[in-house]
Amino acid sequence: MILRSLLYVPASAERFVSKAHERGADAVILDLEDSVEEGSKDAARAALAVAVPHVAQNGAKAYVRVNVGPRMGDDARAAVAAGAQGLVLPKADSVAAVNALLAELGDADDGTIDILAIIEDAVGLLEARQVAAHPRVLAVSLGAEDFATSTGAEPVPEVLKLPKLMVHYAAKAEGKLSLGMLRSIADFDDGDGLVAAAKEAARFGFDGSSCIHPKVVPVLNEAFSPSEAAVARARQIVAAAEDAAATGTGAFLLDGEFIDLPVLNRAKAVLAKVGEAA
Known part of the structure; x- marks a missing residue:
């Protein structure tokens, strides 16, 4: 909620x-x-x-x-x-x-x-x-x-x-x-x-x-609302994580940022705040 x-x-x-x-x-x-x-x-x-x-x-x-x-x-x-x-x-x-x-x-x-x-x-x-x-x-x-x-x-x-x-x-x-x-x-x-x-x-x-x-x-x-930039970045992270998972990759780099499970979960939480299911 x-x-x-x-x-x-x-x-x-x-x-x-x-x-x-x-x-x-x-x-x-x-x-x-x-x-x-x-x-x-x-x-x-x-x-x-x-x-x-x-x-x-x-x-x-x-x-x-x-x-x-x-x-x-x-x-x-x-x-x-x-x-x-x-x-x-x-x-x-x-x-x-x-x-x-x-x-x-x-x-x-x-x-x-x-x-x-x-x-x-x-x-x-x-x-x-x-x-x-x-x-x-x-x-x-x-x-x-x-x-x-x-x-x-x-x-x-x-x-x-x-x-x-x-x-x-x-x-x-x-x-x-x-x-x-x-x-x-x-x-x-x-x-x-x-x-x-x-x-x-x-x-x-x-x-x-x-x-x-x-x-x-x-x-x-x-x-208490994520910025448009934060939402856009969260979408990128989730999409990249899905692509990485399809190849059996867990952690990876995205535009120089290290993405692992905690970062992915934060991205999903950002999307949840705007009503998007990740």
Whole structure:
């Protein structure tokens, strides 16, 4: 699955919801949690019936971030009833947290609802691989602001880089999507910084990132998409490898570049990002 950009939208803010489908994001996350104040949470949940199909009308995935605690079950069931393709689970500090969400869904869960798990504290960080290994978890990320708060740290890149990478590698170890940048997504006005951070995350192998402002969506879409030159080179490598295999050759030189299995697999991964089977 391709998830380069995931745009958070408060489910209580109709003026943001109404235009979310126009922003070009691969997924829209209708938020019932932190961006919705307590007195508006019930109304935000009720609004999902209209909001979920609305944000998905141009092909974006429609996800819902639920509250943990007493509201979680009602949030999750309302999201699924509205047609959401996945649930974003905050404070996913253990496999038990994922199972608790699925248990709350009960008969509403037909086995197709994806879970996007957010690690937000030190306990979750140390359990990240087990969370990622859960068969229903599609993607894992680190919630920078909450993680920093829970550990008494500042949400600056030098502090966040290590825990972000730990969660990233936990996701990759289990073959799951890794979402995020090596910084907080809260500072969306730092244009040059965001571009650099998105490109950095792509170099490390992150698959995409969430964002809280629509102007960041095109930045993420570009950074987490291979360039035309990269796609063309990947096609050359795959084609040359097929020719070499036909003659019984494994590793070979292509335009002076040594091509072996890891290089071939990277080329295939590039093509997969643009929907081409190699």
